[in-house]
Amino acid sequence: MDNTNQRKSLINGEIGLFLRGLIIGKVLTLMVIGGLLWWLLKPNLLSRNSVNSSSAQNINSINNANASTFQTVANVPPGSFNYGGSTAWASIRQLVDSQIQNDRPELQLRYVDPTNASPGSSSGIRMLLDGKLDFAQSSRPLTDEEQAIAKERGFTLEQRQVGMDGIAVVVNPSLKVSGLTVDQLQQIYLGKITNWNQVGGTNLPITPFSQRPEDADTLIFPSNSNLKGQALGSNVQYIYSATEAVRQVSKTPGGVYYASARSVVFQCSVKALPLGQTSDKLIPPYREPMVSPEQCPSQRNQLNTEAIKNGSYPMIANLFVIIKQNKGREQQIGDAYTKLLLTDQGQRAIEQAGFVSVR
Template structure:
């Protein structure tokens, strides 16, 4: 074949080869690009999905850490009685290593003050209180070489009980003060019937409820000489039920559900009364089939005029007592603890 005939063939061969190379490069480039787009998207993994997430703490009694093992004495406020019955038994079932023993004082009436006193004196591992720690208690603790810590765990309110047949719509805080200081002595002075007011109270040495009442309601004034002092809330409510003009105050969960008395609405201003119970009011004739329940919303919002916190009082001495007190408070502050507190008639703080 002549050189003249070979030249077109050579040129054609070069062109075909170049076309094949260009086509192959185009295909390869697009193929690889597609695969990169697929694999660079992050893909979820199902291997141990919870290992990188911290476990939610504080949901149940079982989730609480640093709970000591042993038997721990505790005591204090009588307002805590429903909590000791409902919550503490559940704690014992869930954490059997954390054994709790309620100790009632032998020579004095149980209460917040006597419980804190026993804590300072080394008779209790921790105390239950229905009022804040007093300066004198802090000073006594410092003299013993340690400090005290109060941990709020629930909201409570003071409720006023009157005879169920007393026809009165409510009281202001000022009127309640005037009743217990002896400035008002007949229900007719408050728009009610012409019946002498018969006041009942526990003694100020009996617990935090009375101390709070004297401090916040009476403004530090003394009780009237007409006030009859009783030993327990049960005794007082029995007397109110039997006395047409009777009146008494106590922790709301101890008063509101009772069938034999009437919890009275209270207000900061006359005519603006907030009931401690959920409306509509359950009449005594409907009780015990139905019972009045706490006005939780009013307590939480502060609309109800007499509310307070309940505290676990802890001895800060870096010993087992401190660990036990903090653990007990942490148990009460779990979701499980707060729900049981609500079931006991108090208001969740969380």
């Protein structure tokens, strides 16, 4: 009986060893076959990966080659040229124009301030008409009067859009008001609305600040408006620049000012108001949620570029290069500068400067 059990145990052990050996052998065989197949297919796999990588590089190269840059613009006149105009363009002059001159060293751009007026779109266009600038930068379209003056002097003016901005309204941070309609803003500057309680705020006199109309950088009365040309209210206080206006509004509880959104939305000492065509649809010029003055400058409000680009923001300021059409060097540099800003590189730089591109 014991011998029989021993023989069964030996037989079972031998069967187990045999099965384990068989399994190990099959595994080794599969590994050898798999290694052989990998070795045979390796060149094709490497070739396919190389082709895919090469194709991706070629696509990127083609895209980069098709992208227009400052270097690809032809007929850029060499020399030094005077320009000026809108204060809203300050960040473009600082960022974009410096890139242009780095890439096109044959071109030198010299910003010129007006002598007897505050800097702005109007004064820049006036200087262009007077022959003091080679081209001008504007945050508003040309007026009929400016076109008429140019015609009297034997040339015409052309406006070429290169970017977009909004017109923002800023008030003292302590003011409690939810926003304004465009009509309410216009009535404030015409002197028809003089207290914040007339627009849902507290009982506090309104102190509007503005550039003088003849030097205006941006306009809240469009050329096709029946309000165009009306005198501003007697309570309007005139200032030289947006920097001065922001300073005055920050220390005047009832103060209000309008300017390029790019110039004022980022400021810590004032509060930008939502605007709308109607009071039930007010759109902020900043991306929500609003950054409070207490959070600034560690955080800053950013421009609501989406609302400006899709037109839902009610007050848009288009950025124009104003070109003198006289078949001379002024026209040549105006055309070239416009083409530089409308390249892919130029449009990206305009967005980096805080504006909205048009391409």
